[in-house]
Amino acid sequence: MLGRIAIVRNVQRTALKRSTGCSVLRQFSVQAALFKQPVPPKGRSKTVDDINKCVLNAKYAVRGRIPLLAEALKTQLAENPESLPFSKIINANIGNPQQLDQKPLSFYRQVISLIQNPDILNQLSPAELSKLYKPDVIERAQRLLKDAGGSVGAYSQSQGVAGYRETVADFIANRDGEPANANDIFLTSGASGSVAHILQLFCSSPENGCLIPIPQYPLYTATLALNNASALPYFLDEESGWSTDPQQIEDVVKDAIKRGVTPTTIVVINPGNPTGAILSAENIEAIFEVAARYGLVVIADEVYQENGFDDVEFISMKKVLRVLQKTQPGAYDNVQLVSLHSISKGVSGECGQRGGYMELVGFSEEVKQVILKLASISLCPVVTGQALVDLMVSPPKEGEPSYEQDQKERNAIHEALKERASLLHRAFQSLEGVSCQKPLGAMYLFPKIDLSKKAIAKAGSLGMTPDEYYCKELLEATGICTVPGSGFHQVPGTFHVRTTFLAPGTEWIESWKEFHEKFWDAHRD
Ligand SMILES: Cc1ncc(COP(=O)(O)O)c(C=O)c1O
Incomplete structure (x- = not known):
């Protein structure tokens, strides 16, 4: 009761204080007092103005305005x-293979079905089981379950299931011909989880920053924005197949230092997204030279390592580093490398299952413990995602029962991607005002579109960037959803569109061509 009276008095006082001649409020407070209605104190509801500015500033173009419009059109x-x-x-806006009809690899899904439902393993007789699953599927499921402690529904070690990390270490050692250690592997929720950990560690304020390739994958600028750290762009050279210029990288480092920003990290995306370029060993060596000179942690985003075409070999950054360390003893001992891989890409395409790993090279035990602490804050990555990492890096081997079927499925996916990439590339080459570098790997094309002054002015009048205007018109005319190049950043004054070549069929390529011709004619200067 006393509390109620106090509230009423408060209301009266506040109303009186605010009223200065406002009789309505005074009347209200008198009425409230008369009826002794409790007037609970109310805090202000939070609005966008209350949100962490770093979150507001982060942009993620692959799920930006054009994809949102696409969602609205889908509903319509x-x-x-x-x-x-x-x-x-x-x-065509996102590298999401299974959204675009890519079939999951049967071996993966058969194993996953068993580890999700171990009753099948435990309750069926061996004869019944062998009618449903091949022996290598059963063996793998049993091993994965055992490694996970019996159930994929239990939290695992925060670093990831030890047995799965052993499989990853074996894969890396075979790939590079150099030893790898399971203690240096962290299993993560996709490569995005690794990026979040590493950038959080080394990029924490505007005074430190990360060198990122332009065009870049927007995960990097977005994560840097979340950490309120500086993005230090270095430009890839389009005319020479999106090559990397080490001199320019060094200039960016020096310029940042001059401005009081300490560069701590450098991102290298190889094979490139959105460029599709694959770095040569010489290119990679030159990047390590700069990294060694300025103490930059190299983040090697190698999620597209399986997506290579035309026999251009993918060489891992770890392999090149180890060669440098052997041939020039002492010169590269300080280099620290984090290399990333993911189940989302390649022929796996298991984006929705969120699995990936990072290998740490050259970090002290102390730093690794801090990373472990960070990983443990989110307990562990999804355990089936971790199991899929094991499956990705250790597919059925020649002579094993599932090998032939698995190879057939892998080759079919690979060939379809290669064919579509070259078809789309040829289509772009044939269009007026469009040029496009030949993709060597990954899942994307990044054609340059020399938009006319008229198109640029029209975009400005709609409050859009010119490439966004092109993407919007393309979407509204054909249903093809792409991402404006500005989302990946680009050389000022140039305009690009990023598209995946994952969508099946060829009709959509034809309708893009038709659209472009009409758009071009309608916007001639
Ligand atoms: C270059 C690059 N790195 C990282 C990722 C994120 O992959 P994940 O699904 O493993 O988080 C992507 C996704 O498209 C990507 O293109």
Whole structure:
């Protein structure tokens, strides 16, 4: 009761204080007092103005304005299929293979089905089981379950299941011909989880920063924005197949230091997203030279290492580092490398299952413990995602029962991707005002579109960047959803569009060509 009276008095006092002639409020407070209604104190609801500015500043173009418009059009199509000039949305905006009809590899899913439902293993007789699953599927499922402590529903070690990390270490050792240690491997929720950990560690304020390639994958600028750290762009050279210029990298480092920003890390995406370029061993050596001179942690984003075409060999950064360390003893001992891989890409395409790993090279035990602490804050990555990492790095081997079927499926995916990449590349080459570097790997093309002054002015009048305007018009005319090059950053004054070549069929390529011709004619200067 006393509390209520106090509240009423408060209301009266506040109303009186604010009133200065406002009789309505005074009347209200008198009424409230009369009826002795409790007026609970109320805090202000939070609005966008209250949100952490770092979060507000972070941008992520692959799920930006154009994909949002695509979602709205998808809903419109579902409600009224005749209302648009196309019958479906083609999601060429994101490297999400299974959204675009890529079939999951049977071996993976058979093993996963058993570890998710171990009753099948435990309750069926061996004869019944062998009718459903090949022996190597059963063996792998049993091993994965045992390594995980019996159930994938239990938290694992924060660093990832030890047995799975052993498999990853074996894979790296075979790939590079250099030893790898399971203690240096962290299993993560996709490569994105690794990036979040490493950038959080070394990029924590505007006074330190990370060198990122331009064009870049927006995960990097977004994560740096979340950490309120500086992105230090270095430009890839489009005309020479998106090559990396070590002199320019060094200039960026020197310039940052002059401005009071300490460069701590450098990102190298190889094979490149969105460029599709693959770095040569010489290119990689030159990057390590700069990294060694300025003490930069090298983040090697190698999630597309399986996506190579035209026999251009992918060489891991770890392998090149080890060669440098052997041939020039002492000169590269200080280099620290974090290399990333993921189940989302390659022929696996298991983006939704969130699995990946990072290998740490050249870090002290103390630093690794801090990374472990960071990993333990989110307990552990999804355990089935971890199991898929094991499956990705150790597919059925020749002579094993699932080998032939698995190879057939892998080759079919690989060939389809290669064919579509070259088809789309040829289509872009044939379009007026468009040039496009030949993709050597990854899943994307990044054509340059020399938009006219008229198109640029029209975009400005709509409050859009010119490439965003092109993407919007493309989407509204054909249903093809792409990402404006500005989301990946680009040389000022140039305009690009990023598209995946994952979408099946060729009709969408034809409708893009038709759209472009009309757009071009309508926007001639
Ligand atoms: C270059 C690059 N790195 C990292 C990622 C994130 O991959 P994940 O799904 O493993 O988090 C992507 C996704 O498209 C990517 O293109």
